[in-house]
Amino acid sequence: MISRLFVLCLLLASLFQCASTEDILPPGMGEEEMASDRIRLNQMGIYPNSTLRFSIIAWEGTTDTLPDGQPAPVAEEPAAWYVTAEEGKVIIADGQVGELMDWSELGGVKAWYVETPAPAEGSYRIYVPGVGYSHEFDVREGVYRKALLGSMHSNYLQRMSIDLPEEFAGPYARKAGHPDTRVKFHPSSGRTGYTSSPGGWYDAGDYGKYVLNASFPLAQYLTLREDAGLQIREGDLQVPERTNGVEDYLDELRYELDWLLTMQDRDGGMFHKLTTLNFDKMIMPEETTEQRYIIGKSTEATLNFAAAAAQASRVWTDVDDKYAATLLKASIRAYTWAVENPEMGFTNPEDVTTGQYGDTDWSSERAFAAAELYITTGEEKYLDAFMADYPGDPFRAGGGWKTFMGQMALFTLTRFPDGVPAEVYDRAKADILTTADSLVAEAERLPFHQPISVFNWGSNSDVLNAAMLVATANRLDPKPEYRDMIQASVDYVLGHNAVGYSYVTGFGDRTPMFIHHRPSIADDVAEPFPGFLSGGPNPKQQDAAWATYPARAAPMQSWTDQEGSYASNEICLNWNAPLTYVLGYLEALNNR
Incomplete structure (x- = not known):
C-alpha cells in the first residue's frame, strides 16, 4: 500500500518537511555502506504499473554460512518494510511483513515474501529495520533496454575468425581466433581431407561450434523477431555491420547462419560439430594451436538446422530475397536427408571429449523442422509430418532443447492462424x-x-524458456497473470533468488565475476565479458572436483561464482537466447 504519511508529505511538500521519517529511517545509505544480502530483489528494476517483489531472508536455522562462506548473522524477525528514495531519506511506501515461509528443503532459505504495487518512476531502495537497505532499483520505462542490447552484443563478443577491435568490443577487444580455414574431417564425418568453415559464434565457455546448439538458439532469436517485431535496429549494437542498411539484430544472426551453411555436406546432411578432439586450455582464442575437426553427422543436428533455416528464410524474405532463397533451399535439402536417415544419432567417438549434444528421440526435432517448413512453404506434406510427431511432451524443467523444440513448433503454428487448419491451430x-x-x-x-x-x-x-512459453500464451490470450509470471522470471534471474546474485554478467549490483568462459578467464580484464547468463543452480554438481559449493547447499543454492564451475557458472548460446527473447518481449509489451 502507499503510505498515508507519504501522501500527506506530497500535499504539504511546498511548506513543510516530513520530519517523522527520521524516526523510522537511519540517516541514509552512504556510498561506503553495503546493501544487505538478506533483502533479495531484481537489481535492475521494474516497469511502472507492475509488481514490486522482494524477499527478506532469515538465515538462522537454515544454514551455517552465507553463500559467500561468511558466518550467518542472527536472524531478526522484521515487522515492517519501507520503499525509500533519495538514498534512503524519504519513505515512498510501507507495509507489514507477513508470515515467515519455509522453503529450506528446496531453496535453502526461510524468507518473508512481499508483493506491492510499483511506485512511480524513480530510483529506490527497500529498508527493513534490523536488516538494512537493499540494492538500488529503478522503476521506469525501458528498464531492460540496456540488458537486452547487452545480451545480444554478447554474441558479437563470441565471434570467431575475425579481430574484435576496441571500437566494437571495448576493453574486451582481442585478435582473431580460430580461422577454421583448414579444418580436418574426422573419420566419424564420413569424409576425408580438409575443408574451410570459418566464422560463427563460440558455443559456450569452450571454443567449439556445434550445429545443433547454433540452430536452436537462432530459432529462439528469430522467434523474438516474429513475435515482437523490430526491437534492435540498425546502429543499436556495436557491430561492424551497423551502417549496412540492415537491422543489427539480423546482422548478428547472419554471422552464425553463414557459418552453419558451411557445415552442410554435399548430400544435404549436417555435420554435427567443429571442435578440437579435447577442450582447449584456459587461454585466449588466438593462442590455441590444436588441430580442429569436422566431427560426426547426425539426424538431430540436421533437423535443427532445417528448422532454423526455414524460419530464417521467412524473416529474410523482405530483407534479402536471394539469401532467403539460399536458406530455404538448404533447409529442404537438410530435411530430405533427415527423412532418409531418420536414426543417425550422434555420440562422441572414443578420441573426442568435447560437447556431445546428442539425442535418442528425434520426434521433437522432426516436429520442429516440419512446422517451420510448413509455415514457410505451405506444403501439406510438412503439416502431415508434423501431425505424425505432434509434441505430446509439455514443458518440463531439465528437458532443454531436447523437448523444447516441440514447444517451438507449437509457437510457430499459432503465430500464423490464417495458414493453419482450424483444428490444428485450436489444439496447439x-x-x-x-x-x-x-x-x-x-x-x-x-x-x-x-x-x-x-x-x-x-x-x-x-x-x-518457461517464461517464453507463457509469453506465447499471452500473445494468444492476454492475461495479467501471464505477464506477471514473465516479470517474476526476470526478477529471479536478475537477483530475486536464493543466492542473491543477478545471474547476468555486468547487469546488476552483484553479478558473477568468475564465469566459466575461457576469454574472460584468460584476458587481463578483471570483469568478465558482459551480457552473459550464468547457467544457474545445479545440485548434481558435476564439477565438484574443480569448484567449491556452499556448505549443505539446497537445490536452489547449488551455484558458485567460480571459474571451475562449468556445471553452474558456465555460459551458453542456448541459455542467452531465451534471456534476449524475454527481455525483448517485455520491452515490446511495455512499449505498446
Whole structure:
C-alpha cells in the first residue's frame, strides 16, 4: 500500500518537511555502506504499473554460512518494510511483513515474501529495520533496454575468425581466433581431407561450434523477431555491420547462419560439430594451436538446422530475397536427408571429449523442422509430418532443447492462424494455454515465484524458456497473470533468488565475476565479458572436483561464482537466447 504519511508529505511538500521519517529511517545509505544480502530483489528494476517483489531472508536455522562462506548473522524477525528514495531519506511506501515461509528443503532459505504495487518512476531502495537497505532499483520505462542490447552484443563478443577491435568490443577487444580455414574431417564425418568453415559464434565457455546448439538458439532469436517485431535496429549494437542498411539484430544472426551453411555436406546432411578432439586450455582464442575437426553427422543436428533455416528464410524474405532463397533451399535439402536417415544419432567417438549434444528421440526435432517448413512453404506434406510427431511432451524443467523444440513448433503454428487448419491451430493453442496455466500455478507456490522447482544444468534457461512459453500464451490470450509470471522470471534471474546474485554478467549490483568462459578467464580484464547468463543452480554438481559449493547447499543454492564451475557458472548460446527473447518481449509489451 502507499503510505498515508507519504501522501500527506506530497500535499504539504511546498511548506513543510516530513520530519517523522527520521524516526523510522537511519540517516541514509552512504556510498561506503553495503546493501544487505538478506533483502533479495531484481537489481535492475521494474516497469511502472507492475509488481514490486522482494524477499527478506532469515538465515538462522537454515544454514551455517552465507553463500559467500561468511558466518550467518542472527536472524531478526522484521515487522515492517519501507520503499525509500533519495538514498534512503524519504519513505515512498510501507507495509507489514507477513508470515515467515519455509522453503529450506528446496531453496535453502526461510524468507518473508512481499508483493506491492510499483511506485512511480524513480530510483529506490527497500529498508527493513534490523536488516538494512537493499540494492538500488529503478522503476521506469525501458528498464531492460540496456540488458537486452547487452545480451545480444554478447554474441558479437563470441565471434570467431575475425579481430574484435576496441571500437566494437571495448576493453574486451582481442585478435582473431580460430580461422577454421583448414579444418580436418574426422573419420566419424564420413569424409576425408580438409575443408574451410570459418566464422560463427563460440558455443559456450569452450571454443567449439556445434550445429545443433547454433540452430536452436537462432530459432529462439528469430522467434523474438516474429513475435515482437523490430526491437534492435540498425546502429543499436556495436557491430561492424551497423551502417549496412540492415537491422543489427539480423546482422548478428547472419554471422552464425553463414557459418552453419558451411557445415552442410554435399548430400544435404549436417555435420554435427567443429571442435578440437579435447577442450582447449584456459587461454585466449588466438593462442590455441590444436588441430580442429569436422566431427560426426547426425539426424538431430540436421533437423535443427532445417528448422532454423526455414524460419530464417521467412524473416529474410523482405530483407534479402536471394539469401532467403539460399536458406530455404538448404533447409529442404537438410530435411530430405533427415527423412532418409531418420536414426543417425550422434555420440562422441572414443578420441573426442568435447560437447556431445546428442539425442535418442528425434520426434521433437522432426516436429520442429516440419512446422517451420510448413509455415514457410505451405506444403501439406510438412503439416502431415508434423501431425505424425505432434509434441505430446509439455514443458518440463531439465528437458532443454531436447523437448523444447516441440514447444517451438507449437509457437510457430499459432503465430500464423490464417495458414493453419482450424483444428490444428485450436489444439496447439489449447496445449500452450494449459501448459502456461500450470507454470503460473507452479510459480505462485514457489519461494521467488520462479516457474520451476527442479534444477538441472542450465536451470536459469529453464526459467526463461518457461517464461517464453507463457509469453506465447499471452500473445494468444492476454492475461495479467501471464505477464506477471514473465516479470517474476526476470526478477529471479536478475537477483530475486536464493543466492542473491543477478545471474547476468555486468547487469546488476552483484553479478558473477568468475564465469566459466575461457576469454574472460584468460584476458587481463578483471570483469568478465558482459551480457552473459550464468547457467544457474545445479545440485548434481558435476564439477565438484574443480569448484567449491556452499556448505549443505539446497537445490536452489547449488551455484558458485567460480571459474571451475562449468556445471553452474558456465555460459551458453542456448541459455542467452531465451534471456534476449524475454527481455525483448517485455520491452515490446511495455512499449505498446
